Amino acid sequence: MRIGVLGAGNMADALGAQWARKGHEIRFGARTPAKAAALAERTGHGASGGTLRDAAEFGDVVLLAVWYEGVRDVLREAGPLGGRVLIDCTNPMEPPFETLKTDGGPSAARRVADASGARVVKAFNLCHESVWRMTPPVFGGRPLGVPLCGDDEEALAAVRELVADLGCVPMDGGGLARAGLLEASAAFLVGLWFAGEDPSAMIPPPQHAGGAPRLTSG
Numbered sequence: 034m035r036i037g038v039l040g041a042g043n044m045a046d047a048l049g050a051q052w053a054r055k056g057h058e059i060r061f062g063a064r065t066p067a068k069a070a071a072l073a074e075r076t077g078h079g080a081s082g083g084t085l086r087d088a089a090e091f092g093d094v095v096l097l098a099v100w101y102e103g104v105r106d107v108l109r110e111a112g113p114l115g116g117r118v119l120i121d122c123t124n125p126m127e128p129p130f131e132t133l134k135t136d137g138g139p140s141a142a143r144r145v146a147d148a149s150g151a152r153v154v155k156a157f158n159l160c161h162e163s164v165w166r167m168t169p170p171v172f173g174g175r176p177l178g179v180p181l182c183g184d185d186e187e188a189l190a191a192v193r194e195l196v197a198d199l200g201c202v203p204m205d206g207g208g209l210a211r212a213g214l215l216e217a218s219a220a221f222l223v224g225l226w227f228a229g230e231d232p233s234a235m236i237p238p239p240q241h242a243g244g245a246p247r248l249t250s251g
Contacts, residue, residue, distance in 0.1 A: 100123070114151040
């Protein structure tokens with residue numbers, strides 16, 4: 034798969050490098066092309082670097098991996114993305130994690146979809162970049178689940194494949210209308226981690242969560 038990565042920071046590095054090792058063609062793009070080229074050289078496996086527009090035009094799938102504050106400018110510099118598969122891993126949050134920067138309005142993912150016209154899938158926003166560098170992310174013997182929110186089945190299928198390539202399990206998070214819930218969950222979880230709490234302790238096994246729901250992920 035050809036993957037264009039918008040950004041050359043930690044998330045771009047972590048996910049792009051994993052996918053490159055799995056044989057995907059990666060092109061990083063950044064406002065400073067030299068930074069993208071340096072990341073590509075570190076990544077190896079045929080990865081290349083250039084401008085944001087270079088990466089956007091290259092990818093069958095495009096990963097948006099920048100700080101939320103820079104999303105609008107990055108999308109503008111990336112150029113036309115209408116109809117493309119775009120993975121949004123941004124988080125519109127900041128300490129003390131009591132509100133979102135999108136509070137009172139559409140989710141970050143919806144804003145990305147509206148601004149770009151792309152087929153957006155919200156994914157990879159719940160974990161620190163260090164988790165995505167693990168090969169694979171397995172905790173207590175169980176592969177990490179990655180919730181996906183999106184409306185386009187073809188786009189979701191492509192992202193499920195990329196999740197599986199990390200050794201993770203894709204989870205059906207519903208349509209893009211639910212992406213705001215996923216973004217709020219990220220802020221809530223980060224707030225707990227910063228407070229020294231273990232969020233996993235608050236979630237009971239499915240058989241104790243109000244019935245016995247049909248599991249769709251491992």
